[in-house]
Amino acid sequence: MIRRSAFVVAIVLFVAGSAFAQNVPPRATAFATAPDIPYESVPNFLKLPPNLYLGEGIGVARNSKGQIFVFTRSGRTRLFQFDQNGNFVREIGQGLYGFEMAHGVRVDAQDNIWTVDEGTNMVVKFSPDGRVAMVLGRRPEAVEGLTATEAPGTPAPAAQPYRFNRPTDITWDPAGNIFVADGYNNSRVAKYDKNGRFVKSVGSRGNQPGQLNTPHSITSDAQGNIYVADRGNRRIQVFDSDLNLKKSFDNVGAPWAVCITPGPHQYLYSSNSNPDNNNSLLAAVSGEIYKMELDGTIVGKFGKPGKQLGEFSTVHAIDCRNENELVVSEITAWRVQKIILKPQVQTSQANARRVQ
Numbered sequence: 001m002i003r004r005s006a007f008v009v010a011i012v013l014f015v016a017g018s019a020f021a022q023n024v025p026p027r028a029t030a031f032a033t034a035p036d037i038p039y040e041s042v043p044n045f046l047k048l049p050p051n052l053y054l055g056e057g058i059g060v061a062r063n064s065k066g067q068i069f070v071f072t073r074s075g076r077t078r079l080f081q082f083d084q085n086g087n088f089v090r091e092i093g094q095g096l097y098g099f100e101m102a103h104g105v106r107v108d109a110q111d112n113i114w115t116v117d118e119g120t121n122m123v124v125k126f127s128p129d130g131r132v133a134m135v136l137g138r139r140p141e142a143v144e145g146l147t148a149t150e151a152p153g154t155p156a157p158a159a160q161p162y163r164f165n166r167p168t169d170i171t172w173d174p175a176g177n178i179f180v181a182d183g184y185n186n187s188r189v190a191k192y193d194k195n196g197r198f199v200k201s202v203g204s205r206g207n208q209p210g211q212l213n214t215p216h217s218i219t220s221d222a223q224g225n226i227y228v229a230d231r232g233n234r235r236i237q238v239f240d241s242d243l244n245l246k247k248s249f250d251n252v253g254a255p256w257a258v259c260i261t262p263g264p265h266q267y268l269y270s271s272n273s274n275p276d277n278n279n280s281l282l283a284a285v286s287g288e289i290y291k292m293e294l295d296g297t298i299v300g301k302f303g304k305p306g307k308q309l310g311e312f313s314t315v316h317a318i319d320c321r322n323e324n325e326l327v328v329s330e331i332t333a334w335r336v337q338k339i340i341l342k343p344q345v346q347t348s349q350a351n352a353r354r355v356q
Contacts, residue, residue, distance in 0.1 A: 037291060037300040041310040042338040045086045046070070052088070054080075057329030057336050059105035059115070059317045063128070068319075068327060069113055070336055071105035079105065079115060086338070092130040097139065098122040103183075104169040104217070104317065116180070118166040123180060134196055136180065137164040159186040161198035169217045173224035173241045181218040181228060189215060189228060191243060202243040207233050210245045217258045217317070221266055221294055229255035229270065236270060236296075249296040253288070257328075259320040260294070267299070267323060268292040271315035287312045289328075291341075302341065307333045 046068075048054070055074025062068050066084030069092075071077070077099040081089040092113065093099060101119025108114065112133065113126040125134035159165070159182065168183035176194035188203035189212075203212040213232025220226050224241035236249040236258060253272025261267045271289045287305030289312070292298055303312045313333035320326050324341040 034290065034298040034301040037302040038342040038344065039302045039310070040340050040342070042086075042340065043309060045338040046082055046336055047087050048080075049088055054334055054336065056102075056331045056334060057316060058102040058331060060319050060327050060329040060336050061105050061107045061113070061317075062319045062321045062327060063107045063111045063113075065111075066321075068336075069105050069107065070329065071102040071115055073102050076100075077102040077117065077119070079113075090130070092126060093124070093132075096124065096132075098124045098135065100139070103167065106170050108172055114170050116167050116170050118168060118184065121164040121167060123164070123167060123170060136178075136192065136196055137162065137167065159188055159190075159201060161190070161201075164190075168215065171218045171220045171226065173220055173226070174222065175224070175241070177224075177241065179218060179220065179226050181215040183215045187212040187215065189218065189226065189239070189243060191241075200243060202239065202245075209248065210237070212237070216256055219258045219260045219268075221260050222262075225294075227258055227260065227268060229258045231255055236268075247296070249292070252290055252292075252298075257315050257318045259318040259326075261320045261323045263323070266294055267320075268294055269318050269320050269326065271312070271318060271328075273312070273314045273316070289315065289318070289326075300343065302339075309337070310339075312337075 053074060054070065055072045058073055059071030060068065068082040070080045072080065079092045081092060083089055098117055098120050100117055103118040104116035106114050111128040115124045120139035121137045122139055123136040124132060127133045164182045165186045166184035167180055169181040171179050178192040180190045182188050182190050187205040188201045190201040191199040193199055202210060205211065205213060207213060212228065212230050215228045216231040217229035218226065225246065226239045226241065228237045230237050231254050234254050236252060236255050238246045240246055252270055255270045256273035257271040259269045269289055269291055288301050288303040290298055291300045305311060307313045312330060314331045315328050316331040317329045318326055324343065326339040327336060328339060329336045
């Protein structure tokens with residue numbers, strides 16, 4: 001009886017494992033062909049005061065001085081500031097009405113700090129000294145009551161100009177126009193002028209060109225092109241500053257975080273992340289970060305899945321203000337790592353893989 005039970009359990013586990021394996025997203029095609037970039041992680045980079053801890057590593061960004069801002073979920077959502085050496089400086093916005101479930105933080109060209117909170121559906125701009133300077137969106141009011149759960153298959157309500165539905169990230173073009181990835185439910189990118197006035201939006205849920213399925217991260221280049229990490233569709237879509245679709249990069253896995261370097265020769269970094277949820281099969285297809293030309297050419301890759309120093313466990317945000325010195329936040333490892341890249345030679349475009 002014992003042998004038969006063990007045999008039955010083994011068969012069940014084998015079948016379940018096989019079925020799950022068929023549903024595991026394939027590793028990005030570029031992983032097998034892109035050259036490796038040597039790198040190292042700086043040990044004990046962030047220094048927190050006693051009895052203060054990071055929760056989920058949700059957002060990370062640096063300003064022009066190299067100071068670091070970390071948006072984290074723990075017992076509550078908090079925004080921490082560190083100096084360029086990782087020493088704790090202060091907390092910004094403690095108890096703010098716009099903080100409930102952190103999703104992204106970015107710093108603009110004037111060193112203003114912007115937070116994106118998917119729980120309150122609000123984007124908050126802080127001046128460099130930590131004062132609230134602008135608010136976009138609105139937190140659902142308790143007096144409005146609970147929202148009824150829609151039946152499966154019910155179309156999402158039309159997006160409103162000044163209302164978000166679980167937004168994820170923010171970027172700007174050179175003119176100062178604001179672009180918000182209104183991610184989980186509205187599946188759009190909304191454009192506002194520098195004063196916060198709505199201009200237009202693009203996107204609806206779907207997998208056709210110009211449609212989006214969880215626009216999870218967003219960044220821009222010096223020409224004002226907008227790069228959207230279309231995570232659910234496993235691609236990066238590129239729009240001009242008027243939100244006209246220009247091109248799409250596929251086969252880079254599931255892009256959770258995107259970032260573009262400054263300078264005359266800009267590079268795009270994109271993380272291929274899938275949370276492992278304690279399952280080694282799914283963990284095997286996450287953990288790498290790609291370095292790309294702005295035309296989609298993969299020039300290198302680095303990283304592997306894991307929770308040790310130098311490994312990555314669901315990268316949720318990347319700061320690439322310095323091309324070879326990245327700061328990355330990880331949602332499932334509850335940390336921020338400073339990564340030093342050590343490129344040996346510049347890969348020629350003739351040998352690099354072009355994403356189709």
